[in-house]
Amino acid sequence: MKIWLDGGLQDIESARVSVFDHGLTVGDGIFETVKAVDGRPFALSRHLDRLTRSARGLGLPDPDLDEVRRACAAVLEANPMPLGRLRITYTGGHGPLGSDRGDHGPTLVVALGGTTRRPDSTAVITVPWTRNERGALAGLKTTSYAENVVALARARERGASEALFGNTVGQLCEGTGSNVFVVLDGELHTPPLASGCLAGITRALAVEWTGAKETDLPLDVLGRAEEVFLTSTLRDVQAVHRVDDRELPGAPGPVTAKAMRIFEERSGADLDP
């Protein structure tokens, strides 16, 4: 396996970053996960726009997007696989312990992992912890993911694959690694970005392609929604058949099934030639 580090391809076994890299010591980093089908990245431009937005939000220098594109192409070429996930990690770099930011310039790593198609439906739980929609990191895709790790572990303990968060004012927000959509009276809704959720690339495409409304939704909407689904780069559109103890028999319901179909058809096209 070859990864991109320090401006070129390296063997994963010998690639090294500093133990004082600020991405490691304080989570001062950002990332993107990009689906790659037959060696072609899906919606790469949208991911790179978000990478730049996240960098600016964290006060990191803008990433060199030409280098990131070259890195993605080189890593995909060096590690052929039918369905993969590119992982772009960009951190503040390394510096002496206690320094505010690395003084050797940012670290860019691009790696590729395998992935498999997710089942058509899944179980989710809600967790009591909240997303802070007014926090400094709201909407940024940072490597400070520990809260998601904790929530996901709770989900796994309960036989679910995702945990959903509300925000500080009790509204539905997002999952640990996905956005959420609900059907109410036959209409499709998803929380607005102001809820503190990540501006998911799959979410944006699903909104564009289905006309879903962006609506403030109380967390308890999950107790009465006719259908619920998740969106993410690795799940695409995935129906939810259980929320906590509430079963949603027949998932995917008609609205979800239509969204899945539309996504399947349109995401086959090369969004990023």
Ligand code: PLP
């Ligand atoms: N929300 C969070 C917190 C995420 O980490 C992710 C993806 O990793 C998403 C939503 C979905 O975003 P995307 O569709 O761009 O993968």
